Amino acid sequence: MTNITVTELTKELKGAIAKLEAAEGLETVGVVTRVGDGIAWVHGLKSAGYSEVLEIETESGIVEAFALNLMEDEIGAVLLGSDETVRAGHKVKLKGEVLSVPVGEELLGRVVDPLGRPLDGGPAIKTKHTGPVEREAIGVMGRKSVHEPMMTGIVAIDAMFPIGRGQRELIIGDRQTGKTAILVDTMINQARQKSGVINVYVAIGQKLSKIAQLVDRLKHEGVMDQTIVVATSPSDPASMVYLAPYAATAMGEYFRDNGDHALMMYDDLSKHAVAYRQMSLLLRRPPGREAYPGDVFYLHSRLLERSAKLSDDLGGGSLTALPVIETQAGDISAYIPTNVISITDGQIFMETDLFYQGIRPAISAGLSVSRVGGNAQTKAVKSVSSHLKLGLSQFRELASFVQFGSDLDDATKAQIERGQRLTELLKQHQYQPMGIWEQVASIHAVNEGTFDDVPVAKIKEAQATLLTRLWTEHKEAMRTLNKGDKPSDETLKTIIKVAKETAKDMKD
Amino acid sequence: MSAGRKLSRRKLAEYVVDELHSGNGDKAIQRAAAYMIETKQKHAVDSLVRDIEEILTDSGTFVADLTSARKLSDSEKSDIAKLLGAKKLHARETVDTTVLGGVKIEAAGQRLDATLRHKIDSLKETDSRRETA
Numbered sequence A: 001m002t003n004i005t006v007t008e009l010t011k012e013l014k015g016a017i018a019k020l021e022a023a024e025g026l027e028t029v030g031v032v033t034r035v036g037d038g039i040a041w042v043h044g045l046k047s048a049g050y051s052e053v054l055e056i057e058t059e060s061g062i063v064e065a066f067a068l069n070l071m072e073d074e075i076g077a078v079l080l081g082s083d084e085t086v087r088a089g090h091k092v093k094l095k096g097e098v099l100s101v102p103v104g105e106e107l108l109g110r111v112v113d114p115l116g117r118p119l120d121g122g123p124a125i126k127t128k129h130t131g132p133v134e135r136e137a138i139g140v141m142g143r144k145s146v147h148e149p150m151m152t153g154i155v156a157i158d159a160m161f162p163i164g165r166g167q168r169e170l171i172i173g174d175r176q177t178g179k180t181a182i183l184v185d186t187m188i189n190q191a192r193q194k195s196g197v198i199n200v201y202v203a204i205g206q207k208l209s210k211i212a213q214l215v216d217r218l219k220h221e222g223v224m225d226q227t228i229v230v231a232t233s234p235s236d237p238a239s240m241v242y243l244a245p246y247a248a249t250a251m252g253e254y255f256r257d258n259g260d261h262a263l264m265m266y267d268d269l270s271k272h273a274v275a276y277r278q279m280s281l282l283l284r285r286p287p288g289r290e291a292y293p294g295d296v297f298y299l300h301s302r303l304l305e306r307s308a309k310l311s312d313d314l315g316g317g318s319l320t321a322l323p324v325i326e327t328q329a330g331d332i333s334a335y336i337p338t339n340v341i342s343i344t345d346g347q348i349f350m351e352t353d354l355f356y357q358g359i360r361p362a363i364s365a366g367l368s369v370s371r372v373g374g375n376a377q378t379k380a381v382k383s384v385s386s387h388l389k390l391g392l393s394q395f396r397e398l399a400s401f402v403q404f405g406s407d408l409d410d411a412t413k414a415q416i417e418r419g420q421r422l423t424e425l426l427k428q429h430q431y432q433p434m435g436i437w438e439q440v441a442s443i444h445a446v447n448e449g450t451f452d453d454v455p456v457a458k459i460k461e462a463q464a465t466l467l468t469r470l471w472t473e474h475k476e477a478m479r480t481l482n483k484g485d486k487p488s489d490e491t492l493k494t495i496i497k498v499a500k501e502t503a504k505d506m507k508d
Numbered sequence B: 001m002s003a004g005r006k007l008s009r010r011k012l013a014e015y016v017v018d019e020l021h022s023g024n025g026d027k028a029i030q031r032a033a034a035y036m037i038e039t040k041q042k043h044a045v046d047s048l049v050r051d052i053e054e055i056l057t058d059s060g061t062f063v064a065d066l067t068s069a070r071k072l073s074d075s076e077k078s079d080i081a082k083l084l085g086a087k088k089l090h091a092r093e094t095v096d097t098t099v100l101g102g103v104k105i106e107a108a109g110q111r112l113d114a115t116l117r118h119k120i121d122s123l124k125e126t127d128s129r130r131e132t133a
Helices: A006-023 A155-160 A179-192 A208-220 A238-257 A269-282 A296-304 A335-343 A352-356 A379-384 A388-402 A410-426 A436-447 A456-473 A475-482 A489-507 B009-021 B025-038 B042-058 B074-084 B116-132
Strands: A027-036 A039-044 A052-058 A061-070 A075-079 A091-098 A100-103 A129-132 A170-173 A198-203 A227-231 A261-267 A318-326 A346-350 B061-068 B088-095 B102-107 B110-115
Touching: A027 B042, A039 A091, A039 B042, A052 A075, A061 A091, A075 A238, A100 A238, A129 A238, A155 A379, A155 A388, A155 A410, A155 A436, A170 A179, A170 A335, A179 A198, A179 A208, A179 A261, A179 A318, A179 A346, A198 A208, A198 A238, A208 A227, A227 A238, A238 A261, A238 A269, A238 A296, A238 A318, A269 A296, A269 A318, A269 A335, A296 A318, A296 A335, A318 A335, A346 A352, A379 A436, A388 A410, A410 A436, A410 A456, A436 A456, A436 A475, A436 A489, A456 A475, A456 A489, A475 A489, B009 B025, B009 B042, B025 B042, B042 B061, B061 B074, B074 B088, B074 B102, B102 B116, B110 B116
Parallel strands: A170 A318, A170 A346, A198 A227, A198 A261, A261 A318, B061 B088
Antiparallel strands: A027 A039, A027 A091, A027 B110, A039 A075, A052 A061, A052 A091, A061 A075, A100 A129, B061 B102, B102 B110
């Protein structure tokens, strides 16, 4: 303000006053009749729309809320903040817009709340654009079938349950089975493979210590620059937890609509359903199964339908979704899990038993499926992994028979031997996603039986040696392989040759 | 008006307004009050009054709260009635010097704040918003 001259100041003041005069007129106001548990009941405002923002005039400033229950006599509105300052009798105005959040590249590398306010102690975020929190999904003509790969860097997923850009793949499992670990590895892989995919991680009612740890890890791995973290903790009002995935999707849609590729990770939608149940019960909506309201299916279906692969006319961008659901004691037939399973294009099921057997990631080969990813699988990986899933499922079934100790024929024995090696191969340490060439070489070596004579305990070591040798001795071939095209016979022969040499060394 | 299916508040308000128009206002208000007590809706009396005021505006009768720094003259009040589009204006007047000047009109879910105090406050608000942005 120091450089402004008196004339400019007068002009500005006059302008501000003129603006006020123009805005002046009869406005519609309502009155808060009751308030509590984050819900305000408002009398009046007959012209309010669903999900429209209301401004409650309290002594300590404006508190925003959004209208969710439009009834004959009153409006039920959910407060976007604390209900402590709101009292009965306060006047309520319509803001004339549905809830929007800041969107854009300015959000990259930031940790924000569902309204786009920074939580990372960084400077205020000024974006050029805003996006509506609730938005209709793209229609049929605006879409294209999923055909580009979204590599997670996890061999078991990329080989058996490939995910394509624009797909919705559910990660489901009990607590502590490595669901978030898969998401983190996938984010790291996007940075390592320079895929250009923007990560949007939504922590829905997650412990703040866990979010802080995750952000630290992402920074450490150099992934944060292409990541937005939308965080809500268990102490946030249910309205914020409810809004988090929708707001984050609006942020992801910005990239999708600008021809880029974004990956949404909703961790997790079970907590989201619980927050919505709380809001619904407080809004006096009738409870249904497990006390969830009748529209709990629509809650998630309208969210996940916004993920899409856009047609070329619309820029060809994509929004992939990896929602997470936490089950209780492996029960995938509970209400929310079955809902989300039926909405998504497949699921990756994490098993507690496998986790404690040391098979990590603990992905169940029998219960997991990817319904559309096959067309999107990287050709290189597809060419070597066609029988992987069947082989592994058969092995797990046979393995249970072996426990009876009966005599086995040679063919079965061979299958079990191969299965044990395959299982070993699919184990993968956290934060170590693999590139395409690493996946192809490892799977091909085991599939062709070159590691059959290597003891099971030494398979991981053999794999590491094989990969080191291939990289040092055949760097160019591996670089070509990493592009994702179907490997040439020559490359496959090279892999087998080096694998045989490695196996020979391991046997000794 | 007998007990049985509970009447909605809006229906009750419509009944009172109908009776007010046909000249049986006092009786109707007494009956509505009795009904609200009987159906344990005493807490909703304020809302019912607002409902009644709102329905009355449809027929051109406005019940308005007027706040101004000095007492309003009759011509000023008739100007306000004209502004609201009211055939009849029942004003509840408050004189409050802290509004400094101008008038604030609050009637049945509508508000017009043309006081000097409001203008100054809005100016302050836009200024503080600009500073934080």
